[in-house]
Amino acid sequence: MDALTEATAEAIAQQHWGLRARARALPSHSDRNFLLRGEDGARFVLKLAHPSWSFADIDLENQAMLALAAREPALGCPRVHPARDGAYLLALPVAGETRLVRLLDFVPGETYAEVIGTLGSRRRAALHDSLGRAVGRLTRGLAGFTHPAAAREHDWNLMRLSEALRELEHLADAELRALVRRHAEAFCPQIPAWRVSLPIQVLHNDANDRNVIVDAAGDTPRVSAIIDFGDTCTSFRLADLAIACAYALQYEDDPLACARRIVAGYLAEQPLLRRELAALHAFILARLCQSILMATRAAREQPGNDFAFVSQAGVRRLLQRLSDVDGTTLVEPFLESARD
Template sequence: MDILTPDAALVLADRYWRIHGDICALPSYADQNFRIRTEHGEYVLKVAHPSWSRLDLDLENQAMMTLAEREPALQWPRVQLAVDGEHLLTLPIAGQPCQVRVLSFVPGTTYADAIGAVPKTQRAALHESLGSAVGRLTRGLQDFHHPAADRQHDWNLLRLPTLCGEIAHIEDAGLRAIVQTHAETFCARLPQWGAQLPITVLHNDANDLNVIVADDGDGQRVRAVIDFGDMCTSFRLADLAIACTYAMQHEADPVACARTIVRGYLAQCPLLRIELEQLHAFILARLCHSVLMATRAHREEPDNPFILVSQQGVRALLRELAEVNHDAIVGPFLEPSHD
């Protein structure tokens, strides 16, 4: 994709959205994103890589608009309508049609960057706010439907069976045995769970880089969840499991951390008892999923050292949780009120 200059991006923002101000490029893996500061607020102009389908981007926008309407307490990225009333435009850029949209910029700091400076005595409140935010996310997308949500996505836990061939390529024998046990057990239970556990449209990526925190006067609290690019249809339980998986990696007592996240989540979005009973298995499955995705990526790019370095927290947590009682996290919540 040809590079769009900030000046050219600002011309698009002004022409189609009547937004003008100071602009700078933001880092992005494949897309082109630009932050625009105006006297009325801050925005992000997003030019999608041509590999993105219009339907996939429409899914993201529709989800964000639904959440802004249903769960206004959180600062989701707000989709900005163009002057013609549309929320997603196909514009020619360097002779190539590209999907372009504008979202509000969500101020704050990523959870990953903020957590190290949060005192131990204040972390429980942050964890509870994370659970509350993800509970609102689940609740806000309840009964949300979109034709693109059924797409096959690599990070959907329903697709874990397609990765099991990577188990043999895990070099660490101890880790390989743990992944084999928990990934294969999870996969064997998928047919049963598919009939028993609620299925819904998920954000599917509430990791520590997509959770935005800010100081509300009493300390750091979760303000928003961003980046809807991994949305898919899967188990309702998965968004809670994913949030726990990443937050737990920053804590000396990951079980206590997850327990507090669950408490915040359930205050916004009660789950069935049968869902709570499987949370531990879902967290282990997400960790296995991450290990297997990294194993595949490392085979494809053996000279990229970052792939396995970024796995250190995942693998340490997986080893620790594999030794923890299945009900250690959810035991206090297994009451009839959650049926």
């Protein structure tokens, strides 16, 4: 019998946060999350981390969200609530094991993936601009932020793409395997030089179409929040923009026009060096390759984890479409005004 029940979540919320609320379990692959509705109607999420997570890893997420709330309040991200003792993260005995527990605001809205297909061309273009601006604020808000765990060796860090290349032999589709090899092996040898020449900072590292929350009410849809800081790490500043593009472009008949709108929105909030812009196309291709390689690994190690494959059709299709596009085409309108 599962001891992590809704009644358990309600008891934890009341004892440690003084919150009287009704709980409802939320779907999650490894953590246990509960939606809490307070007596006044306010909604929260109680998150009980899987025992494999370290205190430092979860504290990194919390501190990044707290920094963004203070520096970029217009961005929107889950607000972390201190417990009665003032701590933002508690180690509690739950169901016979220690769980790291925290309380966040519930972020209302629909995901980018849910909304984008419902929009006409004008509203879609507005959302592309808003996405770029939101990710620009994300970059700007985390600039200078430090945390001991941010230097962790994260599998989804593009700096470590070469380690994912071992999955190539397990990629069954020969044509796709050749495409991934071509772009990943072109990217990886440049990483040492980029470590010297490109800005590096703490990143969200996962602004994908299911972590971007959209307010679609009204005439102009906008990104209202970015959630899920579980992949936060130190990497190339450029990577968050590349990641956002890699997922948003999958929905478009004209991915280059979409990318330019996202980049324009981003640059309105956060300037990039000319050499960063010049590398953006390669970074987008690298993230697509990384997604395919990581999904290939998940297929071997976690065959029941359907979430790992949720974006794969779009990722593979976009990789094929962008493969033979000249690297400067995407950013050509912005290069003249950029400076190194």
